[in-house]
Amino acid sequence: MRNIKNAIWLPLAFLPIWFLIYHNLQPVTDWIIDTALGITKGTHLTEALRFFIFEFPKVMLLLTLIIFVVGIIRTYFTPEKTRKALEGKKTFTGNVMAATLGIVTPFCSCSAIPLFLGFVESGVPLGVTFSFLIAAPMINEVAIILLFGMFGWKVAAIYVGTGLAIAILAGWVIGLLKLEKWVEPWVYQTHIGDSELEEDKLTFVKRINLGYDAVKEIVGKVWIYVALGILVGAGAHGYVPEEFMAALMGKSAWYSIPLSVLIGIPLYSNAAGIVPIVSVLIEKGASLGTALAFMMSVIGLSLPEMIILRKVLKLPLILTFIGVVGTGIMIVGYLFNYIF
Amino acid sequence: MEIKILGTGCPKCKTLERLTREVVEQNGIDATVTKVEDIYQIMKYGVMTTPALVVDEKVVIKGRIPSSDEIRQVLTKAI
DSSP states (O other): OOOHHHHHHHHHHHHHHHHHHHHTHHHHHHIIIIIISOOOTTSHHHHHHHHHHHHHHHHHHHHHHHHHHHHHHHTTOOHHHHHHHHTTOOTTHHHHHHHHHHHHSOOOGGGHHHHHHHHHHTTOOHHHHHHHHHHHHHSOHHHHHHHHHHHOHHHHHHHHHHHHHHHHHHHHHHHHTTOGGGBOTHHHHOOOOOOOOGGGGOOHHHHHHHHHHHHHHHHHHHHHHHHHHHHHHHHHHHHSOTTTTHHHHSTTOTTHHHHHHHHHTTOOOOHHHHHHHHHHHHHTTOOHHHHHHHHHHHHHSOHHHHHHHTTTBOHHHHHHHHHHHHHHHHHHHHHHHHHO | OEEEEEOSSOHHHHHHHHHHHHHHHHTTOOOEEEEEOOHHHHHHTTOSSSOEEEETTEEEEESSOOOHHHHHHHHHHHO
């Protein structure tokens, strides 16, 4: 157990150091490249190296800080509390709440089944449950951080906003279709026991420690994908011709959006790996809408999760789920290609 | 003491099982450790996030992997 004082003061002491490093990355990178290593400016290799040495620590810094904060915030939002908040909610209001809570409630696709059962069992409507199940994986905090770091806050906000809209509307549509008949019958027969909320008793120090755990777990897992993604980005930066992707994923190619969504479903990558790839696609001529649709399909619609959900949902419902969410993603893609 | 690990077979659940067995062995705790993978059984405990640690039919930890230290504390408290 960490000392109580340390748990609170240590992160506060690190914060100024964090900002100092974060705001001096560019000059430090330039110094390393131009002075310490002394390689010629402007060559492909130099610029690729400069890109990597700058981007990688930047993204890692952002990830560490924000995952830590999110890790603490998440201790306040347990699935049990979310379920309680959604019980007996009317549709639409319920869909909006479920999608929003889906962002902050901790979720892992391996818990999809118990979560689904717990929600449906306590009277949360099917469509509302789906809003949650769509938003939780699709609006991913790592993706938000990476988009913010590599494209700025506007693209990050677009991603969150459109992701929410898709989750709300898709859940609402599924609710309207009255598809309860396609839920495996045993779901409604399962009896769910009561369990106490141990999370209520968490002390603040414990929450901070859980924040550390989140950093260790998530950053420890995704750093390699971030590094690989940025490495590919750095390589493409100097070597792949601009407009390389324009013909395939540019605005003029109308078929590219449905194609991107289709390709994205079986591709199962975590957000950390896909965002740097998306940034390369955009840099090389892919349009924002198409790239966004591709990314959402990769993180939001994953084959492994569908296979897990097959235990509780009959095939037609899973296909409807993919169809409705996929259509939502395509609309977002076309919308952004039209606006920008 | 009866210890149960609830989990549908995800990597996290396996980690929790391994850690728990280690703690039980290292501290010479007199307990049986069983893994519950059946979703019907898991739902009886009312957990919505796996993995979960159940000691004598009471859910003590759920939805995360605790440190070995925490498992030891929980188990020694339950004796």
